[in-house]
Each structure stands twice: as structure tokens, then as C-alpha cells.
Amino acid sequence: MLSYRHAFHAGNHADVLKHAIVVQMLRYLGQKDKPYWYIDTHAGAGVYSLTEGFATKNAEFDTGIGRLWDRADLPMLVADYVDEVKALNPDGDLRFYPGSPYLAYWQIREQDRMRLYEMHSTEIDVLRHNFRDAGHRTMIYEGDGFDGIKAILPPAPRRALTLIDPSYEDKRDYARTLTCLEECLKRFATGTYAVWYPLVTRMESQRFGDQLKAIQPNGWLHATLTVKAPPTDGFGLFGSGMFVLNSPYTLAAALKESLPFLVDTLGEDAQASFKLEHRAD
Numbered sequence: 318m319l320s321y322r323h324a325f326h327a328g329n330h331a332d333v334l335k336h337a338i339v340v341q342m343l344r345y346l347g348q349k350d351k352p353y354w355y356i357d358t359h360a361g362a363g364v365y366s367l368t369e370g371f372a373t374k375n376a377e378f379d380t381g382i383g384r385l386w387d388r389a390d391l392p393m394l395v396a397d398y399v400d401e402v403k404a405l406n407p408d409g410d411l412r413f414y415p416g417s418p419y420l421a422y423w424q425i426r427e428q429d430r431m432r433l434y435e436m437h438s439t440e441i442d443v444l445r446h447n448f449r450d451a452g453h454r455t456m457i458y459e460g461d462g463f464d465g466i467k468a469i470l471p472p473a474p475r476r477a478l479t480l481i482d483p484s485y486e487d488k489r490d491y492a493r494t495l496t497c498l499e500e501c502l503k504r505f506a507t508g509t510y511a512v513w514y515p516l517v518t519r520m521e522s523q524r525f526g527d528q529l530k531a532i533q534p535n536g537w538l539h540a541t542l543t544v545k546a547p548p549t550d551g552f553g554l555f556g557s558g559m560f561v562l563n564s565p566y567t568l569a570a571a572l573k574e575s576l577p578f579l580v581d582t583l584g585e586d587a588q589a590s591f592k593l594e595h596r597a598d
Contacts (some may be wrong), residue, residue: 327365328378328414331557337398343424345565352428353476355421358462360433362443394571434462471505482513491521516556538564538595546588
């Protein structure tokens with residue numbers, strides 16, 4: 318929905334899970350000289366202030382990146398992610414939070430490319446401003462990423478990570494995500510696709526993981542992080558999930574090490590937990 322502003326949630330526990338996985342996968346892609354593309358269907362503003370504006374309303378970052386900021390015992394996957402956030406805050410104070418496009422921009426090399434979609438009329442202007450000096454490696458499209466991605470697949474180098482993370486405020490986003498994935502696989506079957514989704518009491522969310530796993534029988538990874546019991550009034554985020562098609566072979570082991578730590582560090586009650594499932598090709 319066009320009312321959604323990710324800045325309200327920047328750096329929360331869901332961002333920790335999503336962005337730690339994205340950083341890990343991009344670093345894996347960068348181990349080979351062959352170029353790759355990073356594609357983001359719902360890019361947002363790119364960078365968020367944590368000291369003014371929307372992010373200060375509920376200060377959700379205090380329950381996410383804020384709990385990791387001064388820890389010296391981070392597992393590798395989490396440490397790599399926190400290092401990237403600290404690069405945006407060189408004075409050591411947590412004042413800015415990078416969205417997935419900024420995290421990706423720091424990973425891509427001269428031969429790699431980014432393709433960013435955003436349909437929110439205000440967010441797209443901020444995104445363009447934040448990437449005004451990005452140069453030829455980055456292209457920004459104003460519009461619906463669900464539709465736009467069809468025109469750019471397959472990418473020329475036949476290597477890409479695509480992140481699909483709508484707000485899901487509109488319940489149709491669940492069905493649109495499934496359709497988008499199916500159509501992307503027809504165009505580019507070997508690409509890596511990462512889907513973030515919220516854990517909420519809505520039925521569409523509760524059955525979404527199984528629907529994602531049904532898209533292809535093998536070559537997927539599914540991780541969820543629950544930080545508290547589902548709210549009794551039925552409203553609010555109590556965790557999130559990341560589903561990856563054609564994931565790097567190293568990701569499962571990294572998450573097996575990191576998810577228990579995230580439960581201990583970000584969990585808010587006794588029902589905090591994680592789930593990790595993966596099925597290789």
C-alpha cells in the first residue's frame with residue numbers, strides 16, 4: 318500500500334534477519350570474478366535516520382540492531398551484517414540504518430549491477446537522492462517491482478540475487494509474491510530469490526511458508542525468527558521469515574550457528590524461537 322513507510326521499522330528484529338542473510342548471500346556471489354546483478358522489487362528509501370523522523374516514533378531499532386551494536390560475541394553471519402551497519406556510522410554512534418539497497422551497493426563491484434524498484438511516490442524521491450552518485454552500476458525504476466522485474470530477467474551475466482519484500486499490508490501481496498516467483502523461475506530458473514515475510518496472525522502469513530516450499534521441490538531454504546508470543550489482540554509483528562530459492566550452500570550452516578544467538582539476544586519472552594529448514598538440489 319502507498320501508505321507504508323519502512324522507516325517506522327528500520328533496524329528492527331525483522332530487518333536483522335533479512336539483512337544479515339542478504340549480506341551473506343552477496344558476499345558469497347562476490348567470491349567469483351563473474352559479474353552478478355542485485356535486484357530489489359521493493360527498495361524503499363535506501364537509508365534511514367534513527368535519530369529523527371519516522372524511526373523515532375516507536376524506536377523499533379532498539380529491539381533489533383540496537384541489541385547487537387556493542388556485542389563482542391557475534392557469530393560470523395551477524396558480525397558481517399553489523400560491520401556493514403557500522404560502516405554507515407563511523408563515529409561509533411548508531412544514527413543511520415542502511416536498507417537492503419545500500420547494503421548491496423557496498424558489496425557490488427565495478428562489474429556488478431543493481432536494479433531497484435520502488436512505487437511509493439515519496440520513497441522513490443528519497444531513494445534517487447540517496448543514490449545520486451551511484452553511477453552506471455545502479456538503475457532505479459519508479460513502479461511496481463512485481464511487474465517490472467519480468468522485463469529484466471534473465472540478466473545478462475546469468476547470475477543474480479533478487480530480494481522480494483513487499484510490506485504485506487495489502488494481503489494480496491502474498492499471492493502476488495507467489496506468482497512473481499513462479500514467473501521469475503520460468504524466465505531465470507538458476508537465479509537466487511530471497512523472499513522476506515512477516516509473522517503475524519493473519520492466515521495468509523501462517524500458511525505462506527508452506528506455499529513457498531511448494532513452488533519447487535528442492536533447492537530452497539526457509540528460516541524464521543520469532544521474538545515473542547503472538548499478540549492476544551491479533552495485531553502486530555511477532556517475528557519474520559526468509560525463504561530462499563537456490564540458496565548458497567554455505568547459508569544453512571551460517572544460520573544454524575546464528576539463529577540460536579538471535580533468539581537469545583532479540584527474544585522478548587519465553588516463546589522466542591527459530592526454525593530452519595532446507596532442502597538441497
